[in-house]
Amino acid sequence: MLITPAILDDAAEIAAVYAHHVIHGTASYETRPPGIAEMSSRMAKVIDAGWPWLVARDASGLLLGYAYASQFRDRTAYRYACENSIYIRHDRRGEGTGKALLIALMQAAMHQGFRQMFAVIGGAEPGSVALHAACGFVHAGRMQAIGRKHGHWLDTVYMQAALGEGALTPPPEEPQ
Numbered sequence: 001m002l003i004t005p006a007i008l009d010d011a012a013e014i015a016a017v018y019a020h021h022v023i024h025g026t027a028s029y030e031t032r033p034p035g036i037a038e039m040s041s042r043m044a045k046v047i048d049a050g051w052p053w054l055v056a057r058d059a060s061g062l063l064l065g066y067a068y069a070s071q072f073r074d075r076t077a078y079r080y081a082c083e084n085s086i087y088i089r090h091d092r093r094g095e096g097t098g099k100a101l102l103i104a105l106m107q108a109a110m111h112q113g114f115r116q117m118f119a120v121i122g123g124a125e126p127g128s129v130a131l132h133a134a135c136g137f138v139h140a141g142r143m144q145a146i147g148r149k150h151g152h153w154l155d156t157v158y159m160q161a162a163l164g165e166g167a168l169t170p171p172p173e174e175p176q
């Protein structure tokens with residue numbers, strides 16, 4: 001498996017991986033999959049901000065999954081907190097790709113300067129909770145019945161991990 005930064009030409013494959021989870025799963029609270037142009041525009045926003053967007057491919061070049069991190073919320077004081085997003089091709093789950101991508105994403109986000117990474121886990125998906133726990137994330141809260149999809153009320157679980165020095169030291173610059 002090879003993990004590399006994403007490029008906009010990956011948008012079609014990324015949109016296809018995500019579409020399955022939008023249609024069939026509860027990890028995303030979107031109900032209609034975005035098209036390739038919309039996915040490309042989302043990618044450009046992340047990449048242009050200097051935030052990490054990674055893809056994993058197998059030896060044949062097939063895109064196995066992707067992960068990205070973006071500032072948790074826009075407001076300035078959130079400068080050092082990021083939220084992740086990670087999706088693996090539905091028929092290639094359970095092969096270690098998610099863990100490898102998330103570890104690489106945490107490294108990349110730390111180098112970008114983020115001090116905390118949050119996972120906002122739609123539907124409290126057990127696979128996602130297990131993946132994040134395996135990467136050192138701890139529970140940071142649960143919002144009950146915040147979502148509704150496929151005829152069910154959905155809880156959202158928050159998990160977080162410190163990156164690098166986390167909150168042990170002040171950041172290099174105070175957000176202005």
Ligand SMILES: CC(C)(COP(=O)(O)OP(=O)(O)OC[C@H]1O[C@@H](n2cnc3c(N)ncnc32)[C@H](O)[C@@H]1OP(=O)(O)O)[C@@H](O)C(=O)NCCC(=O)NCCS
Pocket residue numbers: 021025027085086087088089092093094095096097098099100119120121122125126127128130131132134
């Ligand atoms: C959640 C997801 C990203 C995990 O990726 P993956 O490649 O299938 O996971 P991995 O094979 O790398 O497994 C990583 C760890 O999580 C555990 N895990 C993964 N899926 C699991 C499941 N469904 N149930 C229990 N444990 C699971 C593995 O046992 C492994 O633990 P270990 O390292 O202690 O052995 C992937 O299944 C996925 O895309 N799911 C749908 C979308 C989603 O939930 N995305 C997250 C949005 S927050």
